[in-house]
Amino acid sequence: MVSTQSPSRLLTQDELKKIAAYKAVEFVESGMVLGLGTGSTAKYAVDRIGELLRQGKLNNIIGIPTSKKTHEQAVSLGIPLSDLDSHPFLDLAIDGADEVDPYLNLVKGRGGSLLREKMVEGACKKFVVIVDESKLVKHVGASGLAIPVEIVPFCWKFTAQRLQALFEDADIGDLKAASDAILRLAGVVEHGMFLDMATTVIVAGELGITVKNK
Numbered sequence: 001m002v003s004t005q006s007p008s009r010l011l012t013q014d015e016l017k018k019i020a021a022y023k024a025v026e027f028v029e030s031g032m033v034l035g036l037g038t039g040s041t042a043k044y045a046v047d048r049i050g051e052l053l054r055q056g057k058l059n060n061i062i063g064i065p066t067s068k069k070t071h072e073q074a075v076s077l078g079i080p081l082s083d084l085d086s087h088p089f090l091d092l093a094i095d096g097a098d099e100v101d102p103y104l105n106l107v108k109g110r111g112g113s114l115l116r117e118k119m120v121e122g123a124c125k126k127f128v129v130i131v132d133e134s135k136l137v138k139h140v141g142a143s144g145l146a147i148p149v150e151i152v153p154f155c156w157k158f159t160a161q162r163l164q165a166l167f168e169d170a171d172i173g174d175l176k177a178a179s180d181a182i183l184r185l186a187g188v189v190e191h192g193m194f195l196d197m198a199t200t201v202i203v204a205g206e207l208g209i210t211v212k213n214k
């Protein structure tokens, strides 16, 4: 579904992030268990959820934050929180991304959070990703920036060198194989490729909002 409305002036990247975030919060219903994402785009969604709770337009929401920062933000907004031990099945998660490919595969984690995001977003029925149009890429890795990988804090240079060699050999066309190879490396905890996880991506651009469904 695509809806467009031409703005009279160019919107800033932050305004586009906010537009995408507010659109995603339209998917939130009272009584839901929600994954709360991390980063500058997800922050707008968490703010909006807090606002709707305060206004009484939403109630009985339980949030599962994906980082310490989001936890602190949600607490300051009065959003009731829990964790995956108590709520292993989530209705919906909303989060940003660093890259989105045409098949809705993502790169995430450049803001420093990816393991908790992958755990929470892997446990939800619906995962709505919110981005401004600068995050759209032809293929994963096309932004030219490194794909974040979380490793254990033990001889990290050793693990980093082995990862580097693996990325040099990796066939970027076969993301699943690349993902498996990275995860097989001892010392790797998780990587920032979120393959086949997003159910919806909301893209805010100069020409309006685009909602892409899996």
Ligand SMILES: O=C[C@H](O)[C@H](O)[C@H](O)COP(=O)(O)O
Pocket (backbone or CB within 6 Å): 037, 038, 039, 040, 041, 042, 095, 096, 097, 098, 108, 109, 110, 111, 112, 113, 114, 117
């Ligand atoms: O580690 C951070 C998360 O994966 C973010 O969702 C991602 O980096 C996008 O962040 P932002 O919305 O700030 O561009």
